[in-house]
Amino acid sequence: MTRFLFLFSIFILSVSASCSDSFYEKFIQCLSLNSPPLIPVSTIVYSPSNSSYLSILESNVKNLRFSSPTTSKPLIIVTPLIDSHAQATVICCRQLGLQVRIRSGGHDYEGLSYTAGLPFVLLDLQFLRSIDVDIEDNNAWVEVGATIGEVYYRIAEKSPIHGFPAGLCPLVGVGGHLSGGGFGTMLRKYGLAADNIIDAHFVDVNGRILDRASMGEDIFWAIRGGGAASFGVVISWKIKLVDVPRTVTVFSIAKFLDRNATKLVHKWQHIGHKLDTNLFIRVVIQATSTTDGRFRNNILQLTFNSMFLGRADQLLKIMENSFPELGLKLSNCTEMSWIESVLYFSYYPEGTSIEALRDRIPQEIVYFKGASDYVKKPIPEAAWEQIWKMCLEEENSVLIMDPYGGRMNEISESEIPFPHRKGNLYNIQYFIQWEDGGVGPSKRHIEWIRRVYKHMTPYVSHSPRTAYLNYRDLDLGRNDNVNTTYSQAARWGLKYYKNNFRRLAIVKGEVDPYNFFAFEQSIPPLTFNEGKRATE
Numbered sequence: 001m002t003r004f005l006f007l008f009s010i011f012i013l014s015v016s017a018s019c020s021d022s023f024y025e026k027f028i029q030c031l032s033l034n035s036p037p038l039i040p041v042s043t044i045v046y047s048p049s050n051s052s053y054l055s056i057l058e059s060n061v062k063n064l065r066f067s068s069p070t071t072s073k074p075l076i077i078v079t080p081l082i083d084s085h086a087q088a089t090v091i092c093c094r095q096l097g098l099q100v101r102i103r104s105g106g107h108d109y110e111g112l113s114y115t116a117g118l119p120f121v122l123l124d125l126q127f128l129r130s131i132d133v134d135i136e137d138n139n140a141w142v143e144v145g146a147t148i149g150e151v152y153y154r155i156a157e158k159s160p161i162h163g164f165p166a167g168l169c170p171l172v173g174v175g176g177h178l179s180g181g182g183f184g185t186m187l188r189k190y191g192l193a194a195d196n197i198i199d200a201h202f203v204d205v206n207g208r209i210l211d212r213a214s215m216g217e218d219i220f221w222a223i224r225g226g227g228a229a230s231f232g233v234v235i236s237w238k239i240k241l242v243d244v245p246r247t248v249t250v251f252s253i254a255k256f257l258d259r260n261a262t263k264l265v266h267k268w269q270h271i272g273h274k275l276d277t278n279l280f281i282r283v284v285i286q287a288t289s290t291t292d293g294r295f296r297n298n299i300l301q302l303t304f305n306s307m308f309l310g311r312a313d314q315l316l317k318i319m320e321n322s323f324p325e326l327g328l329k330l331s332n333c334t335e336m337s338w339i340e341s342v343l344y345f346s347y348y349p350e351g352t353s354i355e356a357l358r359d360r361i362p363q364e365i366v367y368f369k370g371a372s373d374y375v376k377k378p379i380p381e382a383a384w385e386q387i388w389k390m391c392l393e394e395e396n397s398v399l400i401m402d403p404y405g406g407r408m409n410e411i412s413e414s415e416i417p418f419p420h421r422k423g424n425l426y427n428i429q430y431f432i433q434w435e436d437g438g439v440g441p442s443k444r445h446i447e448w449i450r451r452v453y454k455h456m457t458p459y460v461s462h463s464p465r466t467a468y469l470n471y472r473d474l475d476l477g478r479n480d481n482v483n484t485t486y487s488q489a490a491r492w493g494l495k496y497y498k499n500n501f502r503r504l505a506i507v508k509g510e511v512d513p514y515n516f517f518a519f520e521q522s523i524p525p526l527t528f529n530e531g532k533r534a535t536e
């Protein structure tokens with residue numbers, strides 16, 4: 001095995017060193033043949049010898065774990081300026097027998113949009129980012145390289161009473177986020193971002209560009225929550241806008257964790273998912289270090305972080321009835337516009353202008369690892385004390401609990417591939433970040449996530465234990481190679497998709513039977529007959 005890997009890495013090196021020049025020529029030739037002549041393809045193709053190769057590659061790396069000298073790097077990067085560049089890239093990668101990785105915003109937790117264990121071409125869609133909002137028809141066409149912050153900004157620019165229900169971090173890319181689900185402060189009222197997609201432009205394995213009508217309902221189903229990268233390249237989404245009030249109300253109540261605060265978390269577990277659907281209260285538990293005399297200590301802070309689609313006086317009434325223990329006062333609430341609430345949740349300093357949402361430079365880039373679970377019945381109070389102990393072991397550990405319920409309960413598990421609907425009280429994300437990327441520190445932090453994940457087993461969903469695709473976790477399992485079978489992949493596939501995994505694999509078998517779009521957690525192709533056998 002070691003010998004095999006060794007030979008294999010020599011193969012990669014030789015491809016990237018000696019053959020790469022002629023390879024680059026061939027690739028450029030193929031792209032030119034398949035693109036319109038207006039834009040010289042040499043302006044959108046980078047090989048490692050181009051001076052800006054590294055800066056383009058790193059411009060969209062959001063996790064430093066995948067930005068080291070030993071991280072696998074693409075033979076070529078293509079940065080399309082028009083749709084047909086993406087079509088040509090698919091055609092040429094197939095012709096030259098190369099894998100492709102598709103990247104929009106680069107937030108993949110495991111770096112799967114820009115790394116691979118094989119020679120590959122990076123299709124980087126960051127320059128396809130136009131946003132066309134049509135307030136009259138209540139929808140927008142958004143290209144995948146846009147960030148969700150830009151989408152929010154462009155909607156708010158045209159109307160103070162329209163919005164879109166996607167995630168909290170404004171830099172997340174529209175491409176990956178919408179194809180994996182996407183949730184934020186409005187999920188209890190409007191569901192996921194993926195629930196609000198009404199059309200798409202998509203490049204299939206043959207390099208054809210398709211819309212909803214021409215791709216058919218199977219592909220259109222699969223790419224909304226199934227992770228589009230197993231099926232092809234999304235170029236743009238047509239999204240449905242939702243109503244937001246002119247004034248929303250936000251609050252953050254922070255406490256140090258003691259027994260009383262634990263009681264609040266416990267109460268929240270019972271009501272967070274049942275509250276008025278205009279009200280979203282998330283719980284964030286964060287360890288930070290303090291210095292107490294000579295001793296450095298970790299302490300835990302608990303924050304109830306909330307958005308209400310309405311005025312503060314209405315919010316207070318709801319809170320008095322359903323969560324009086326929190327002791328929310330009018331002075332704890334801030335009224336603002338919906339677009340200002342987007343900034344509020346993204347941790348920009350107070351007073352930042354909404355123009356900041358157009359800014360694509362991250363505040364900081366760190367090493368991180370995450371994992372997730374769904375909770376279906378409240379975790380016993382005593383168990384929380386154990387969980388706090390584990391959180392205290394590491395500074396910069398975070399637990400984020402997002403309440404479900406509301407609209408999420410009304411959408412069936414098979415409506416789109418994202419299956420975590422009725423019966424889930426909340427999603428819990430385990431997250432840890434660190435700044436020293438040395439082997440020791442990285443190992444220690446990753447081990448922490450694994451220990452917590454193991455510890456949580458008795459308290460979370462089971463058979464299958466479920467997880468959120470957009471918090472991708474390779475510890476759940478990975479494909480060994482392009483021939484990984486349906487049953488092998490089911491180990492991780494059922495966690496993300498439950499029973500939708502089988503339909504995803506059948507759609508994959510129909511549209512990409514030779515598995516061109518393959519990666520560590522891509523859906524394996526299943527022919528209909530195999531599919532019948534697999535479930536018998």
Ligand SMILES: Cc1cc2nc3c(=O)[nH]c(=O)nc-3n(C[C@H](O)[C@H](O)[C@H](O)COP(=O)(O)OP(=O)(O)OC[C@H]3O[C@@H](n4cnc5c(N)ncnc54)[C@H](O)[C@@H]3O)c2cc1C
Nearest residue numbers: 104105106107108113167168169173175176177183229234
């Ligand atoms: C700091 C941070 C905050 C986050 N906050 C939230 C949040 O509030 N809510 C939430 O739900 N999630 C959140 N996420 C998770 C986020 O939704 C996922 O990481 C999402 O997949 C990122 O999309 P991207 O385009 O930025 O990433 P990429 O790394 O570009 O893509 C992710 C995956 O999608 C594929 N893909 C990307 N573009 C395309 C395309 N055009 N066609 C086909 N396949 C494509 C990639 O190949 C890869 O498999 C957060 C992540 C981070 C790092």
Ligand SMILES: *[C@@H]1O[C@H](CO)[C@@H](O)[C@H](O)[C@H]1NC(C)=O
Nearest residue numbers: 042043044045046047049050
């Ligand atoms: C990369 O380098 C080649 C050869 O010097 C050049 O022709 C091409 O324009 C460069 N690509 C970009 C995107 O700058």
Ligand SMILES: *[C@@H]1O[C@H](CO)[C@@H](O)[C@H](O)[C@H]1NC(C)=O
Nearest residue numbers: 252253254328329330331332
């Ligand atoms: C909430 O308001 C009360 C009363 O004004 C105040 O004492 C308390 O500090 C506030 N809490 C937060 C978290 O701001």
Ligand SMILES: *[C@@H]1O[C@H](CO)[C@@H](O)[C@H](O)[C@H]1NC(C)=O
Nearest residue numbers: 255256257258259260261263
């Ligand atoms: C916890 O709550 C009890 C009863 O409400 C109160 O008497 C006590 O002071 C609280 N403890 C802390 C640390 O806030």
Ligand SMILES: *[C@@H]1O[C@H](CO)[C@@H](O)[C@H](O)[C@H]1NC(C)=O
Nearest residue numbers: 118480481482483484514515
């Ligand atoms: C996958 O299967 C094909 C067809 O059976 C075979 O030719 C190929 O070598 C296999 N690839 C790997 C990586 O095992």
